[in-house]
Amino acid sequence: MIKSMTGYGLAGLEDNNFNISVEVKTLNSKFLDLSIRSPKQFSDKELEIRNMVSGVLERGKVNLNIEFANKTSDDLPVGINEELFLNYYNKFQALLQKAGSQSEDIFKLALQSPNVITNVAEKNSDNQEWENVKTAIAKALNECDVFRSDEGKVLEGKFLENLSVIRKGLAEVKVADPVRKERIRERIRNNFKDWLEENSFDKNRFEQELIYYFEKIDITEELVRLETHLDYFEKNLKEDNNQGKKLGFISQEIGREINTIGSKANDAQIQKHVVIMKDELEKIKEQSLNIL
Template sequence: MIKSMTGYGLAGFEDDNFIVSVEVKTLNSKFLDLSIRSPRQFSEKEFDIRNLVSGVLERGKVNISIDFANKKGAELPVSINEDLFHSFYQKYQSLALHVGADSPDLFKLALQSPSVISNVVEKTSGVEEWEAVKNVLIEALEHCNAFREDEGEVLGRKFKENLGVIRQGLDRIIIEDPIRKSRIRDRIKNNFKEWLEENSFDANRFEQELIYYFEKVDITEEIVRLGTHLDYFEKNLEDEFNQGKKLGFISQEIGREINTIGSKANDASIQKHVIVMKDELEKIKEQALNIL
């Protein structure tokens, strides 16, 4: 069964300690193109997240959004050196008393002193926090994968509809091909009948040239190969393994046979069917790009 690369998954979790929400969105891509938006404390878990994603979704353009809140109370986003703050405050207070100055802004002055407040703390996640996030992430990935499978079923039905139209065109070409050959034969006979009667000509050589010409315009092999390619394409729709690239290659072969039939037949009635078949094939090629 084929699987689409377009998917969406959402999962959440809440208990007395944490609130976790994970959203997964995927589009088509030749490789695994992963983009992660998560709190700083889970930045060191990118490798683990990538392994989890590749194990479920395999490839595609994947956007993951992780929201996490700790109900126990968040730590300050900055680091305050309390000992240094006290030292500055006491020193400023001593100087103010020494000169007899008012000291209403000593707290603010000490807090703004060098190295009292450091940069944002790069907090790392604990085991319990990561386990909560990981479980929700796995659930969201599974929802996304199920979405992809559902989309794949829809695409599979659409592919079979497109193949059905191409088969109808092929069936019509099979019926009209003998008529085309008869028409060519009659045209040649009528055009050259009088000329052959009036001129000395090697009839055997002429017959050989006609056989060579009919081989050039014969489309029997292309018809057989096209039918084989259509059967092979449909067979691969039921395969359990990733079929996106293979279906793309088969589509190219189908297109090659359709184009050859159109050029070799050189017939208006057959060309009408070829145009319809090519239109359906373009739809297949476009959708095949979205198959995993």
């Protein structure tokens, strides 16, 4: 069963002491491209978080956001330099008096002055806090993985629809190919019949040239290979292992056979089916980029 690289997971934990929320968003990428946003108190856990993510999601562009709020802490996340604030306030008040002006914004102006408010370095998390965060991360990753599996089922259905259209085009080409060959033979026969009767000519050599010509325009092998590639593509949709890159390689081979059929056949009727098959293949290639 294939998986999509597009996914979403959200998990939270809450009790009387804390509130934790973990959000995971994923998109397609050739490798695991992980971006982590978390409180500074968990900055030393980044390697462990990466190992958790890689163990579940494996590949893709992953954005993981952790929010942690401690309900019982009395500590503010910022520090206020009260003495510096009062110095600013008194200085601004004195300037207003000298200017003979009045303002109600002195308090706000002093509070926003340089170095009055500073960020306070967060303490490192204790073991219990981290275990709770890990639980939330694991739940969010699992939700995201389930989301990817569901998206994979949808993509598998689309792939089968695309393959069905290509198979229909292949069947139409198989029907049209004998008619094309007979039409070519008749055209050659009519063009050269009179010329062969009026001129001395090595008929054996001419027949050899015709055989060589028909071998060059023959598409039997391409039709067989195309059908084989389609079967192999469908088989890999059912595999459990990551198939995204392999499906991309197979789609390239499918495209090579379709292009060769179109160029060698050189027939307007067959070319119509080739165009339809190429259009469906482009849809497959685009969707394959999002397969894990």
